[in-house]
Amino acid sequence: MPQRSSKNNVIITEANPQSPISESYRTLRTNIDFSLVDNDNKVIMVTSTQQAEGKTTTAVNMAVAYAQTEKKVLIVDADMRRPNVHNMFRRPNRVGLSNLLAGQYTVQELVTETHIPHLEMLSAGVIPHNPSELLSSERWVQFIEFAKNKYDVVIIDTPPALSLPDAQLVAGHSCGVVIVIDVGKVKREAVKKMKSNLEHAKGRILGVVLNNMNKKEAGTYAYQY
Template sequence: MQRPNNSRPIITHTNPKSPISETFRTLRTNIDFSSVDEQIRVIMLTSAGPGEGKSTTASNLAVAYAQSDKKVLVIDADLRKPTMHHTFMKTNRWGLSNVVSGQSAPVEVIVETHVHNLFLMPSGPVPPNPSEMLASKRMTAMLEELKESFDVIIIDTPPALAVTDAQVVATKVDGVLIVIDYGKVKREAAMKVKANLQHVNARMLGVVINNVNRKNGEGYYYYYYGNDQSAK
């Protein structure tokens, strides 16, 4: 498929040979090898605050998985300030909020994107109770149902320090990535995000640090927590 001319470019799709694209493929590989006993299929991304590249990272990681012949679904679970429908130039009239509220079935709101193997579930209309919807049993049941149709599910959530939505979703996924803007977010804020997520027993996969000034031009750096390490 051709990318719509007025959509937001996703570098792993538009320039797959770039250093940044290779970094996302490395991130994909590290996630795949971070678990020996079970496959990580549902991955959530969050950040400390807004404007740190969380949604951009989610879309590029999703493309990296799709390029490895995986059937991938991106879910925009930012029910407050959704952006994924802009990235993929799709309507946000129907989406996640419709499914969780019982108004629609997942198959009715999932749309095919311009990237082969990549599908999108937009957020849908902004509801009055985002946290409650994300915490619902219907949300859990929906994810289990979707795992039967997709190899990998990438979930974009709101910033973790702003609202509790990310903590809620973290209890329902296989692993969590925190996106940090280098030089913008202080160590204390990053550590608070990590502590908040660990408080709900979230499985921390690591940190993606973007806007790093590196000689080779890469803009993203992946840092794996390990068992006892802290965020840098």
């Protein structure tokens, strides 16, 4: 992805589908499709080592890129620490995943439509005090099974994977992981550590999105992964 030019909640794949950035999200989609060719149900999570590297931006644009192919898509905000997916769709986050995993609501009560055709959303819900415990629960496993059956593609946004267990917990239940790297600020060693943590949790790395690409380091990073 090119160097960031703005700090707002515009979904580029929706606002400007013909732009080179939107094209690169479609390329990412195509590459994922090739690597998951034997899987009918695609549960794909997005993570990064730190916060503010572009996880939510990537997850949302991937979800829109899939919805544009008329697949039935669900985006899940499993970043129950700094929820942001609902903001991208300009929706409230009064209840969501945390309330589902706490047994307070059913999934049918919590999943909402977005303004994008074919794309539904499960926002993060009330910020819980135990996100990792909730993601270790049987309710999470049941939810993933439900989502796999109901949707063609499920995209899961997660918290940073280096210092928190949440993304590793999600990785074990996903078909694959997309890693986002802000090449301007993250050290290669940190990415390697995260990658091995995710693989240890049986996460399959499907692709790496290099964000903030105009930086000089981008080239050297690209050859390392």
